Amino acid sequence: MKKTILLLGSGELGKEFTIAVKRYGHRVIAVDSYDGAPTMQVTNEREVIDMLSGDDLDRIVAKHKPDIIVPEIEAIRTERFYDYEKQGIEVIPSARAANFTMNRKAIRDLASKELGLKTARYEYAKTIEEFRDALAKIGIPCVVKPLVSSSGKGQSYIRNANEIEHAWEIAMTKSRAKVNEVIVEEFISFDSEITLLTVTQRNGETLFCPPIGHRQERGDYMESWQPAEISAKHLAEAQRMTGAVTKSLTGFGIWGVEFFLSNKDGVYFSELSPRPHDTGMVTMSGSQNFTEFDLHARAVLGLPIPAIILERTGASAVILAPDESPKEPSYEGLDQALSVPGIEIRIFGKPATRKYRRMGVALASDKLGTPITVLRDRAKEAAAKVRVM
Numbered sequence: 256m257k258k259t260i261l262l263l264g265s266g267e268l269g270k271e272f273t274i275a276v277k278r279y280g281h282r283v284i285a286v287d288s289y290d291g292a293p294t295m296q297v298t299n300e301r302e303v304i305d306m307l308s309g310d311d312l313d314r315i316v317a318k319h320k321p322d323i324i325v326p327e328i329e330a331i332r333t334e335r336f337y338d339y340e341k342q343g344i345e346v347i348p349s350a351r352a353a354n355f356t357m358n359r360k361a362i363r364d365l366a367s368k369e370l371g372l373k374t375a376r377y378e379y380a381k382t383i384e385e386f387r388d389a390l391a392k393i394g395i396p397c398v399v400k401p402l403v404s405s406s407g408k409g410q411s412y413i414r415n416a417n418e419i420e421h422a423w424e425i426a427m428t429k430s431r432a433k434v435n436e437v438i439v440e441e442f443i444s445f446d447s448e449i450t451l452l453t454v455t456q457r458n459g460e461t462l463f464c465p466p467i468g469h470r471q472e473r474g475d476y477m478e479s480w481q482p483a484e485i486s487a488k489h490l491a492e493a494q495r496m497t498g499a500v501t502k503s504l505t506g507f508g509i510w511g512v513e514f515f516l517s518n519k520d521g522v523y524f525s526e527l528s529p530r531p532h533d534t535g536m537v538t539m540s541g542s543q544n545f546t547e548f549d550l551h552a553r554a555v556l557g558l559p560i561p562a563i564i565l566e567r568t569g570a571s572a573v574i575l576a577p578d579e580s581p582k583e584p585s586y587e588g589l590d591q592a593l594s595v596p597g598i599e600i601r602i603f604g605k606p607a608t609r610k611y612r613r614m615g616v617a618l619a620s621d622k623l624g625t626p627i628t629v630l631r632d633r634a635k636e637a638a639a640k641v642r643v644m
Contacts, residue, residue, distance in 0.1 A: 264287060275552035395415065397442050464535075567623060576612040615641060
């Protein structure tokens with residue numbers, strides 16, 4: 256039966272998900288706050304709305320009468336999702352999951368206080384006075400994030416007292432959904448960060464992808480690789496934590512669950528996204544038999560997933576815009592990038608640039624056993640050859 260899917264947020268992750276579900280013959284309406292978003296290039300039906308307007312959201316739900324609502328971003332009026340579920344519309348993974356994960360306060364308190372998972376110590380602050388009190392409790396160095404943001408926006412690392420005022424200002428101005436509150440987190444001295452892509456199914460067991468390593472700058476992903484190096488003990492603990500939190504949140508689909516890994520102290524739960532994850536773009540390299548978008552599509556549609564198999568070693572590196580421009584960019588150096596062995600390039604098709612905006616990704620792969628360092632270098636070399644003009 257042909258399904259109507261309302262996709263809320265139409266970036267590069269939504270674009271790949273849309274391609275995956277349209278291959279199975281379903282209808283997708285791409286929704287975003289601006290026209291020409293990446294997903295709108297692969298589906299004719301689109302809506303441009305204020306993503307934080309409940310009235311706009313109600314209007315397009317009534318207009319299109321979707322069978323399924325799939326959020327791709329956090330900054331949406333997620334409280335409306337409970338009403339949509341009562342109307343018989345399926346929200347992916349669930350209204351509960353979307354509401355808890357939009358706000359770092361809800362998901363962190365669920366993980367730490369309710370489920371007892373190991374996290375960094377943390378405090379909240381709504382005023383500069385509360386912020387200073389939180390810093391006194393957590394200590395410096397520490398990490399500061401808005402409660403509602405994405406792709407590292409508003410996140411900063413305080414190394415000394417001179418950076419306090421700037422960190423507060425950045426967190427307040429970059430917060431989404433007008434939530435003027437921050438989380439102050441203990442800085443964990445970790446050895447690596449991993450993403451555990453996890454699939455919860457309607458009619459099957461929870462599946463885990465081989466772990467993905469990643470590196471961030473400015474709170475945003477710069478490169479990722481699969482498989483990540485992690486001991487069997489620590490991987491089992493990460494899977495246990497993931498199973499606990501996804502079971503509590505309920506629903507079906509793919510989840511991107513981030514962990515800090517300390518060889519000394521073990522695994523710390525960090526963050527969770529109830530949708531395809533940016534670090535999971537490495538799966539487009541062919542490192543596993545299904546991309547994260549294929550897995551999300553199958554889980555959303557209730558289609559079987561026999562097994563997730565690591566087939567190759569893969570790496571990804573982002574292609575960033577150097578500055579801001581309202582004009583549609585062009586790209587140079589694709590021929591040079593594609594001359595690097597084992598490389599594929601994905602250009603997302605964003606209609607404008609801003610400094611450090613993610614515009615594309617370089618993907619590298621080779622046979623299993625190829626050193627990760629070799630593939631990371633290839634991916635970064637290829638990404639550096641592509642110039643956003």
